[in-house]
Amino acid sequence: xxxxxxxxxxxxxxxxxxxxxxxxxxxxxxxxxxxxxxxxxxxxxxxxxxxxxxxxxxxxxxxxxxxxxxxxxxxxxxxxxxxxxxxxxxxxxxxxxxxxxxxxxxxxxxxxxxxxxxxxxxxxxxxxxxxxxxxxxxxxxxxxxxxxxxxxxxxxxxxxxxxxxxxxxxxxxxxxxxxxxxxxxxxxxxxxxxxxxxxxxxxxxxxxxxxxxxxxxxxxxxxxxxxxxxxxxxxxxxxxxxxxxxxxxxxxxxxxxxxxxxxxxxxxxxxxxxxxxxxxxxxxxxxxxxxxxxxxxxxxxxxxxxxxxxxxxxxxxxxxxxxxxxxxxxxxxxxxxxxxxxxxxxxxxxxxxxxxxxxxxxxxxxxxxxxxxxxxxxxxxxxxxxxxxxxxxxxxxxxxxxxxxxxxxxxxxxxxxxxxxxxxxxxxxxxxxxxxxxxxxxxxxxxxxxxxxxxxxxxxxxxxxxxxxxxxxxxxxxxxxxxxxxxxxxxxxxxxxxxxxxxxxxxxxxxxxxxxx
Amino acid sequence: xxxxxxxxxxxxxxxxxxxxxxxxxxxxxxxxxxxxxxxxxxxxxxxxxxxxxxxxxxxxxxxxxxxxxxxxxxxxxxxxxxxxxxxxxxxxxxxxxxxxxxxxxxxxxxxxxxxxxxxxxx
Numbered sequence: 258x259x260x261x262x263x264x265x266x267x268x269x270x271x272x273x274x275x276x277x278x279x280x281x282x283x284x285x286x287x288x289x290x291x292x293x294x295x296x297x298x299x300x301x302x303x304x305x306x307x308x309x310x311x312x313x314x315x316x317x318x319x320x321x322x323x324x325x326x327x328x329x330x331x332x333x334x335x336x337x338x339x340x341x342x343x344x345x346x347x348x349x350x351x352x353x354x355x356x357x358x359x360x361x362x363x364x365x366x367x368x369x370x371x372x373x374x375x376x377x378x379x380x381x382x383x384x385x386x387x388x389x390x391x392x393x394x395x396x397x398x399x400x401x402x403x404x405x406x407x408x409x410x411x412x413x414x415x416x417x418x419x420x421x422x423x424x425x426x427x428x429x430x431x432x433x434x435x436x437x438x439x440x441x442x443x444x445x446x447x448x449x450x451x452x453x454x455x456x457x458x459x460x461x462x463x464x465x466x467x468x469x470x471x472x473x474x475x476x477x478x479x480x481x482x483x484x485x486x487x488x489x490x491x492x493x494x495x496x497x498x499x500x501x502x503x504x505x506x507x508x509x510x511x512x513x514x515x516x517x518x519x520x521x522x523x524x525x526x527x528x529x530x531x532x533x534x535x536x537x538x539x540x541x542x543x544x545x546x547x548x549x550x551x552x553x554x555x556x557x558x559x560x561x562x563x564x565x566x567x568x569x570x571x572x573x574x575x576x577x578x579x580x581x582x583x584x585x586x587x588x589x590x591x592x593x594x595x596x597x598x599x600x601x602x603x604x605x606x607x608x609x610x611x612x613x614x615x616x617x618x619x620x621x622x623x624x625x626x627x628x629x630x631x632x633x634x635x636x637x638x639x640x641x642x643x644x645x646x647x648x649x650x651x652x653x654x655x656x657x658x659x660x661x662x663x664x665x666x667x668x669x670x671x672x673x674x675x676x677x678x679x680x681x682x683x684x685x686x687x688x689x690x691x692x693x694x695x696x697x698x699x700x701x702x703x704x705x706x707x708x709x710x711x712x713x714x715x716x717x718x719x720x721x722x723x724x725x726x727x728x729x730x731x732x733x734x735x736x737x738x739x740x741x742x743x744x745x746x747x748x749x750x751x752x753x754x755x756x757x758x759x760x761x762x763x764x765x766x767x768x769x770x771x772x773x774x
Numbered sequence: 775x776x777x778x779x780x781x782x783x784x785x786x787x788x789x790x791x792x793x794x795x796x797x798x799x800x801x802x803x804x805x806x807x808x809x810x811x812x813x814x815x816x817x818x819x820x821x822x823x824x825x826x827x828x829x830x831x832x833x834x835x836x837x838x839x840x841x842x843x844x845x846x847x848x849x850x851x852x853x854x855x856x857x858x859x860x861x862x863x864x865x866x867x868x869x870x871x872x873x874x875x876x877x878x879x880x881x882x883x884x885x886x887x888x889x890x891x892x893x894x895x896x
Contacts, residue, residue: 387847394854401861405868413869414880417799420862421878424806425794427858431813431851438844439820490880 259308262317262332264301265340265378268294269371277368284361291367295351298374299344302337309337312750314764316384324766325448331384331765334751335589339381339512342593343505345733346600347374353604353726354498357611362407362496369406372399373502380509384765386437386444389513390430393478397423400506403499404491415494422487426477433470440464447765449521450758453528461528468522468529472536475517478510480570482543489551492563497607500559504599507570508592515577515585519755524580537578538665542672545571549676552683558609558616561687562602565641568680569595575669576656584659586752590745591652594737598640598649601730605633608723609691612716618687623695625718631692633727638684640734643677648737653677655745779819786812799866799876806862810855817848 272294280287308315309332317330351370353359360366376396383389401423405416438444440463441452456464473484480488488507492500514533522529548568555561573595576588610616612624624630636647643649653673660669737744754760786808793805821841828839870876 387850391850391854394858398858398861401865405865408868408872410869410872411880413865413872414878417862417865417869418878418880420858420865421794421802421806424858424862425809427854428806428809428813432816434847435813435817435820435844438847439822444843 269375273368273371287367302341302344306337306341309334325445329384330382336381349726350502356722369399369402412494419491430474436467447762475510475513481540489563493559501600501603504596541571541574545672545676549679582752586748587655587659589748594648594652597730601637605727642681797878
């Protein structure tokens, strides 16, 4: 039994209370501790990814209780990828929060940040459905604090909506788990996978109810239509680094859908055959449309980016909905891409918006370093909308390829291609209003002083340290595109491992002898 | 007994959802509490309803026993929903003190507020 598997949960869990209680008055100390913790987390995650690359399913039995009775953490390639993604994203976001001073605008940013990482990593690693609920709650309760970090009237109101929405979602999650337990008598994922496949088809009604309830819960997290409406309000009003960190939160929902509907309610389960796909496909297509039109219609920059995130979740879910190993591998690639693209957009938007009067998309005098911001926005928008040469293009191409041959291929292709076009138009509009028309405005209105706000004059230019996180995420996107071949090899084997249910079940339920020694 | 438990869950859920749809902070908090009571009773029932049964398997006699796992789950769920309700109350209070009203929806004059807020935050 490899104890490193639990480290991504234990490390932030130990660090967060220390930061909260010991370093609460010393931001410098808290910054150092938080950075050290996140760097260590990234190193551990990298180690776990290497460990998992052998293709085996590594199981950690908490308290050495045997599998269906105790809680297990399971490290396979997908969870290793997700934990690594989380830790790298956390590093980028933490850097930005410290460089721009966001972490000092309210209290306990670093403690909440670490708790958030604990919840997210736990959700990716756990092999127990109820434990997944607990980690969801951990990540949510930390996200409530992060969401209202810095305070302000609108942010608190948006935060209240976010909390109520997610509390309702949590209640639904408990109902789903209760139904699942009533139908099968277990909540261990491996045991569930076995029991569900043995359940006679006549008794499957309750199971199908549980499957649909769970899908609804994860759809709330993944911001799928018809429960996507919480996302734009939340992301647009959250502090920008937090919105960038939340890029991983929608992916937790996507991960849970991938995990549950390959392992427990896989395509080979007669009782729930085709159930998830038939709901996900229309949901994903409408989500894509909502995202695309939202980008086009947004009157502020932050909601525009939020709708771009919604649209990317639609594309991701179209790949997931196919439920074939190739499509899931593609989905993982697109998931990694859209996480970094969304994070880069929000971080860049924060740099720009904090130098403008507000983030409204109408003419304002150019900010300092207008050219630099414009160039970065251009590259990031290329990544987000899926134009060559960055990974968004490859990702969308792979998704198009993955859904080829499905009965709903025409609808999916039209949605992705038209949605991309509308998103490109939306981003072109946003970028030209923000950066291009701003310069012509000042030339025309040079004499009138009221157009030039004092803020645009006073705002300090962004330092290299502040640009670095955005640049880093863009470099990562570049790597994702350049190294697409080898990475797809890893994602392919991760997807193949996901569909090898017997291997997972025997690793979790059958591995007791060697553990007890 | 099944009838009583089932209708109790139903009534609690219905009133919880009704209260959440009121869109004012206080009814919404009460509604969330109702919903969490409903789900707690529901979780109890998932281990099948049994009266006067020992809580765990008895080693020396082949008795029917009540399932202990849902009770452990309910305990966890109670603790979590208690903590979440406390957080919800705090955030609702903060929003109420900032905005001078306890409406949950953000429809009225959102854009003006947004720009004012952004100006202050930046």
